[in-house]
Amino acid sequence: MTIPTYEVIALKMGELEVDKSTITYATDFGKLIKVPIWSALIRGGEHKIIVDTGIHSREWVNENVAPTKQTEIEKIENAIKTAAGWDVDDVDIVINTHLHYDHCGGNQLFKKARFYVQQAEWEHAHDPIESQKWIYNDTSFLFDPPGVDYFAWHFLQGDSEILPGIKILHTPGHTPGGQTVLVKTKEGTVAITGDAANIMENIEKRIPVGILSDTDQFFKSLDKIKPFAASAICGHEQSIEPFQEKGFPRLT
Numbered sequence: 678m679t680i681p682t683y684e685v686i687a688l689k690m691g692e693l694e695v696d697k698s699t700i701t702y703a704t705d706f707g708k709l710i711k712v713p714i715w716s717a718l719i720r721g722g723e724h725k726i727i728v729d730t731g732i733h734s735r736e737w738v739n740e741n742v743a744p745t746k747q748t749e750i751e752k753i754e755n756a757i758k759t760a761a762g763w764d765v766d767d768v769d770i771v772i773n774t775h776l777h778y779d780h781c782g783g784n785q786l787f788k789k790a791r792f793y794v795q796q797a798e799w800e801h802a803h804d805p806i807e808s809q810k811w812i813y814n815d816t817s818f819l820f821d822p823p824g825v826d827y828f829a830w831h832f833l834q835g836d837s838e839i840l841p842g843i844k845i846l847h848t849p850g851h852t853p854g855g856q857t858v859l860v861k862t863k864e865g866t867v868a869i870t871g872d873a874a875n876i877m878e879n880i881e882k883r884i885p886v887g888i889l890s891d892t893d894q895f896f897k898s899l900d901k902i903k904p905f906a907a908s909a910i911c912g913h914e915q916s917i918e919p920f921q922e923k924g925f926p927r928l929t
């Protein structure tokens with residue numbers, strides 16, 4: 678079977694202001710930083726694919742979680758139109774790296790899509806560990822009916838090649854059901870990590886993310902991704918530009 682040549686486009690879904698220690702474990706306490714929220718669009722094959730869908734709305738996040746900014750073009754429906762000329766109903770596959778509010782907030786817009794998530798993430802989202810209850814706090818409307826019907830979900834158990842050239846790796850650590858999407862492109866394989874690594878510093882300096890369900894699994898997930906990928910889009914990396922299509926940060 679021929680593997681399509683895919684292109685990956687980074688979609689900025691807004692910006693969060695957070696204490697850096699929530700991103701780099703036990704370092705830089707009290708340092709407030711602004712970080713982008715990344716989703717990605719994959720085109721080039723038969724399917725129109727989105728990885729993560731950003732936040733539900735700026736107002737909801739400001740009120741319920743953290744200070745955030747989002748411009749009109751950063752709303753997922755506008756970003757996919759600008760990047761690829763797609764409407765929400767054109768998208769037939771949505772992959773959620775995990776179900777935190779800033780990665781699945783736009784799911785309910787994609788009425789014609791099939792959603793891929795790890796079974797373990799689905800279960801965790803409905804019964805999170807105590808330290809993450811505040812993150813999933815009242816967010817089930819983002820992924821439960823009537824927002825997204827159960828029948829639209831495809832639950833993965835571990836690693837899976839969902840299409841030729843697009844592979845999912847189960848990469849827990851930040852959450853029990855985190856997954857990384859590996860996409861074959863002309864420039865080599867791009868790893869869309871979600872929050873398996875929030876930023877490149879987590880990978881390069883081997884500093885865990887600040888929000889963890891299992892520190893040991895965090896390191897194992899990094900080691901699992903590296904042999905497969907040439908570059909990465911981490912969920913909140915600051916050096917990536919909106920609508921960037923190539924030259925993503927290199928994994929060494």
Ligand SMILES: [Zn+2]
Pocket residue numbers: 775777851872
């Ligand atoms: Zn997260």
